[in-house]
Amino acid sequence: MIRYALACDNGHTFESWFQNSAAYDKQVKRGLIGCPACGSTKVEKALMTPGLSGTRKRGTRAPVPAHDAPAPTPETPAAVSEAPSPVAMMSPQEREFRKKLKELREHLTKNADYVGPKFPEEARKMHYGEIEHRSIYGEASPQDAKDLHEEGIEFHPLPVLPDERN
Ligand SMILES: [Zn+2]
Numbered sequence: 481m482i483r484y485a486l487a488c489d490n491g492h493t494f495e496s497w498f499q500n501s502a503a504y505d506k507q508v509k510r511g512l513i514g515c516p517a518c519g520s521t522k523v524e525k526a527l528m529t530p531g532l533s534g535t536r537k538r539g540t541r542a543p544v545p546a547h548d549a550p551a552p553t554p555e556t557p558a559a560v561s562e563a564p565s566p567v568a569m570m571s572p573q574e575r576e577f578r579k580k581l582k583e584l585r586e587h588l589t590k591n592a593d594y595v596g597p598k599f600p601e602e603a604r605k606m607h608y609g610e611i612e613h614r615s616i617y618g619e620a621s622p623q624d625a626k627d628l629h630e631e632g633i634e635f636h637p638l639p640v641l642p643d644e645r646n
Pocket residue numbers: 488489490491492515516517518519520
């Protein structure tokens with residue numbers, strides 16, 4: 481078994497166990513690995529370096545041990561600064577849900593307009609009534625996604641179909 485640190489396209493990091501690296505490749509390609517935080521199947525291996533979590537800037541409040549603090553006990557793990565990641569066990573219901581997501585994606589991509597990187601722009605125009613509402617899909621960077629959320633614009637990560645990755 482191998483444990484991989486993974487990251488989704490929304491910058492969430494989590495860990496998962498795999499039989500071997502081939503099993504990991506296969507599961508990612510089939511979209512079987514989903515982010516436990518947002519459900520995105522755009523997942524890739526991540527470096528679990530403390531502080532490196534996507535593009536999001538957190539405040540500089542890294543815990544710095546005070547000089548006069550009592551010495552840590554010998555059994556303190558070395559990686560204390562690593563923040564815990566959200567993890568999940570996949571139940572049959574979740575697998576079914578994932579299948580539904582794929583169906584939803586197929587439906588969406590058949591019936592919605594692909595606007596590519598213009599997604600944030602188009603979503604805003606619709607939100608502010610500049611153009612008529614319709615179903616669209618495209619790409620948004622984590623920063624775009626954050627901005628759109630802050631403006632109260634509702635949208636969802638689109639599940640990735642396995643044949644789109646290789
Ligand atoms: Zn995520």
